[in-house]
Amino acid sequence: MSGTRKxxxxxxxxxxxxxxxxxxxxxxxVNRRFSNQYKATIGADFLTRxxxxxxxxxxxxxxxxxxxERFQSLGxxxxxxxxxxxxxxxxxxxxxxxxxxxxRDEFLIQASPRDPDHFPFVLLGNxxxxxxxxxxxxxxxxxxxQTKGNIxxxxxxxxxxxxxxxxxxxxxxxxxxxxxxETNDFPEFPDQIRLNPNQQNQQNSGCNC
Amino acid sequence: xxTSKVVPTPSTTLSFDATSLIxxxxxxxxxxxxxxxxxxxSSSCRSAVWRLVLRCLPYETKDxxxxxxxxxxxxxxxxxxxxxxxxxKKFSQDPELNNPLASTEQNPWNTFFEDNDLRDIIGKxxxxxxxxxxxxxxxxxxxxxxxxxxxxxxEHRYVKYRxxxxxxxxxxxxxxxxxxxxxxxxxxxxxxxxxxxEEEDILNCLFCKExxxxxxxxxxxxxxxxxxxxxxxxxxxxxxxxxxxxxxxxRVQDSVPSSRLMEDLVDIGNLLQDIDPTLAKxxxxxDIPPQLYGLRWLRLLFGREMPLHDLLFxxxxxxxxxxxxxxxxxxxYLMRYPPIADIDSFVKLARHYRNPKKNAKPDVKLNNxxxxxxxxxxxxxxTQRPQRPVAPSKARPELESPPTILALAPVxxxxxxxxxxxxxxxxxxxxxRRSHEPQREPIRTPQNNDNWTREVQMxxxxxxxxxxxxxxxxxxxxxxxxxxxxxAEDVRNAKSSEQCDALAQTILELSKTLLSxxxxxxxxxxxxxxxxGNVDEKQKLRDPPQIRHINEMIDMTSKxxxx
Numbered sequence: 001m002s003g004t005r006k007x008x009x010x011x012x013x014x015x016x017x018x019x020x021x022x023x024x025x026x027x028x029x030v031n032r033r034f035s036n037q038y039k040a041t042i043g044a045d046f047l048t049r050x051x052x053x054x055x056x057x058x059x060x061x062x063x064x065x066x067x068x069e070r071f072q073s074l075g076x077x078x079x080x081x082x083x084x085x086x087x088x089x090x091x092x093x094x095x096x097x098x099x100x101x102x103x104r105d106e107f108l109i110q111a112s113p114r115d116p117d118h119f120p121f122v123l124l125g126n127x128x129x130x131x132x133x134x135x136x137x138x139x140x141x142x143x144x145x146q147t148k149g150n151i152x153x154x155x156x157x158x159x160x161x162x163x164x165x166x167x168x169x170x171x172x173x174x175x176x177x178x179x180x181x182e183t184n185d186f187p188e189f190p191d192q193i194r195l196n197p198n199q200q201n202q203q204n205s206g207c208n209c
Numbered sequence: 210x211x212t213s214k215v216v217p218t219p220s221t222t223l224s225f226d227a228t229s230l231i232x233x234x235x236x237x238x239x240x241x242x243x244x245x246x247x248x249x250x251s252s253s254c255r256s257a258v259w260r261l262v263l264r265c266l267p268y269e270t271k272d273x274x275x276x277x278x279x280x281x282x283x284x285x286x287x288x289x290x291x292x293x294x295x296x297x298k299k300f301s302q303d304p305e306l307n308n309p310l311a312s313t314e315q316n317p318w319n320t321f322f323e324d325n326d327l328r329d330i331i332g333k334x335x336x337x338x339x340x341x342x343x344x345x346x347x348x349x350x351x352x353x354x355x356x357x358x359x360x361x362x363x364e365h366r367y368v369k370y371r372x373x374x375x376x377x378x379x380x381x382x383x384x385x386x387x388x389x390x391x392x393x394x395x396x397x398x399x400x401x402x403x404x405x406x407e408e409e410d411i412l413n414c415l416f417c418k419e420x421x422x423x424x425x426x427x428x429x430x431x432x433x434x435x436x437x438x439x440x441x442x443x444x445x446x447x448x449x450x451x452x453x454x455x456x457x458x459x460r461v462q463d464s465v466p467s468s469r470l471m472e473d474l475v476d477i478g479n480l481l482q483d484i485d486p487t488l489a490k491x492x493x494x495x496d497i498p499p500q501l502y503g504l505r506w507l508r509l510l511f512g513r514e515m516p517l518h519d520l521l522f523x524x525x526x527x528x529x530x531x532x533x534x535x536x537x538x539x540x541x542y543l544m545r546y547p548p549i550a551d552i553d554s555f556v557k558l559a560r561h562y563r564n565p566k567k568n569a570k571p572d573v574k575l576n577n578x579x580x581x582x583x584x585x586x587x588x589x590x591x592t593q594r595p596q597r598p599v600a601p602s603k604a605r606p607e608l609e610s611p612p613t614i615l616a617l618a619p620v621x622x623x624x625x626x627x628x629x630x631x632x633x634x635x636x637x638x639x640x641x642r643r644s645h646e647p648q649r650e651p652i653r654t655p656q657n658n659d660n661w662t663r664e665v666q667m668x669x670x671x672x673x674x675x676x677x678x679x680x681x682x683x684x685x686x687x688x689x690x691x692x693x694x695x696x697a698e699d700v701r702n703a704k705s706s707e708q709c710d711a712l713a714q715t716i717l718e719l720s721k722t723l724l725s726x727x728x729x730x731x732x733x734x735x736x737x738x739x740x741x742g743n744v745d746e747k748q749k750l751r752d753p754p755q756i757r758h759i760n761e762m763i764d765m766t767s768k769x770x771x772x
Contacts, residue, residue, distance in 0.1 A: 019333045037340035042373045043504035068372040078501065
């Protein structure tokens with residue numbers, strides 16, 4: 001099935017509060033480097049990396065966003081065609097965990113995928129190298145994921161390159177698996193307006209004269 | 210100088226110092242010329258020029274002290290108003306009303322906690338400001354920036370604080386700081402002898418270290434008057450309700466929220482369409498709208514697209530000429546912009562697009578950003594091979610013996626030969642050539658072409674990077690030699706013993722060595738007399754650093770007699 005329609009490009013969007021490490025995660029995954037000298041992301045930025053999954057080369061196009069950015073200012077061009085949405089929070093910052101709901105909701109509103117309940121999200125809890133400062137327990141994060149339809153959860157550290165590779169690989173697999181089911185998350189055209197009178201029986205029950 | 214002696218205007222080729230600031234008759238037109246000439250690059254009056262053109266200061270110098278004290282007092286008032294200290298005596302100190310848990314409306318702790326969230330957001334960004342520049346790692350500077358941004362956010366509730374504002378503020382506070390320091394040095398070096406007492410008082414007031422925070426706030430507000438529209442949220446009426454599709458078959462999510470930012474980004478797209486239709490078509494076929502790449506340009510005024518010293522020069526022109534429009538934006542068509550080897554031509558081209566009738570299109574080909582795309586492959590719009598300028602923009606005398614150039618020469622020559630060979634094989638002899646072109650015959654095999662193209666492009670990119678580094682080095686040399694000179698003066702003034710003099714001489718030698726790294730040659734014969742030599746050095750330091758073109762450098766090195 002996977003050979004019939006090749007889509008070599010997967011678009012992944014990272015969302016989360018300012019300072020949780022979105023840019024660091026992306027750079028750790030793509031460039032295998034960590035720096036504590038990143039500047040605040042303005043608007044959006046992206047990097048790509050090729051991955052091999054089951055003998056298929058897939059290009060992951062990872063979009064990094066500004067933590068303070070609201071969707072309205074970026075416009076839908078940014079979210080169109082997303083194959084996966086990565087939500088990131090900082091395990092040492094409880095506020096960044098609390099914001100996850102609003103990030104998820106806003107993504108669903110703005111990107112409006114056809115099947116919001118099954119759109120692939122992944123949750124990353126970053127900065128687990130700072131275990132002594134942890135404010136959000138693994139259990140708490142996992143139970144949040146359960147309430148959102150069993151979103152996969154990974155505890156990662158961009159600084160120590162902990163779990164980052166595995167998490168993104170899983171993200172790519174997820175998005176690819178979904179893609180092979182030939183679901184169309186973002187229909188090119190709006191749902192058809194059916195003009196078949198049988199389906200709109202309330203309106204043609206009588207004469208309007 | 211062609212103007213009358215009564216109201217002289219500054220020459221645009223010499224540097225613009227404190228004396229010119231106060232002696233000359235200035236106006237927007239004059240300052241626009243000064244800025245475009247690049248004279249502010251080495252000037253310690255850049256901040257004053259910015260303040261003049263942004264109307265933080267009037268052109269009438271005798272009104273400066275009043276204006277300055279007014280704006281400085283205003284900031285103090287704002288600070289008192291907005292930086293709430295619940296222990297302040299102006300609040301009721303009744304523990305029933307004033308405690309962190311009291312639920313009364315007048316409880317100052319409410320504001321305090323609210324501000325803390327804002328402080329937190331601002332602090333995160335301030336601590337990430339220009340991490341490569343030491344100035345911004347200073348705790349005091351960070352504190353000042355945070356307070357300025359906090360007060361701005363509280364004074365302008367419709368924009369508040371948005372990420373990116375910190376990088377509008379950063380260059381402003383940096384420039385004011387440098388100028389204050391520069392003025393002190395000039396004073397210590399007796400460079401202000403021609404000024405009257407009144408004039409010096411005015412400058413003392415303008416370049417006062419004590420008011421760095423206040424003055425930065427005032428200048429920041431003035432810049433934000435133009436820039437804030439790119440930070441505002443879209444009109445609430447359209448986002449709170451379900452947006453209505455504007456066109457019959459438009460999806461709901463395609464209706465772009467109307468904001469001034471979005472309108473201006475759409476304008477960038479339209480301009481690109483006019484200036485470079487092929488590129489515009491290419492981007493549109495890839496579904497890359499200006500929203501994706503233009504947002505950062507506008508919000509940061511190109512702050513991320515070039516190194517700080519080039520950015521400051523761009524702002525010289527931008528603040529005067531381009532701020533109210535986004536014409537400059539159309540030129541930078543890449544999100545990851547390749548290093549600009551020649552910021553001067555770049556700015557000229559931007560000015561040309563802004564007003565084609567007034568500003569001539571620069572002759573110099575901007576070849577370092579004509580060919581690279583986001584993916585690194587050939588630019589679809591590329592019809593010409595990079596062409597060397599027919600003649601260098603300014604004739605430069607031969608060099609003495611700059612060590613860096615010597616080392617670079619073979620590498621550069623090799624690179625240049627490669628580029629020339631390529632242009633011979635591909636585009637034919639369209640570009641004018643010089644007589645001393647190498648005789649080498651390139652190896653021409655058709656299947657090699659693609660590899661060659663790629664290699665040449667890589668090399669060109671490397672040349673751009675090298676050029677950027679050289680530019681940085683130039684600036685650094687200037688700074689260091691200035692510092693050394695100051696140091697030498699100090700040693701001289703401290704004691705008049707022979708040892709001190711010898712030390713001073715050594716330092717001056719050092720300064721000369723540093724200067725010789727620059728390609729701008731030492732054309733005055735060095736005077737035997739120490740004092741005269743010193744004056745020469747100073748004169749030279751006042752000249753703005755020249756931009757070096759790789760091609761010229763190669764020419765210079767190739768013309769040099771073999772040793």
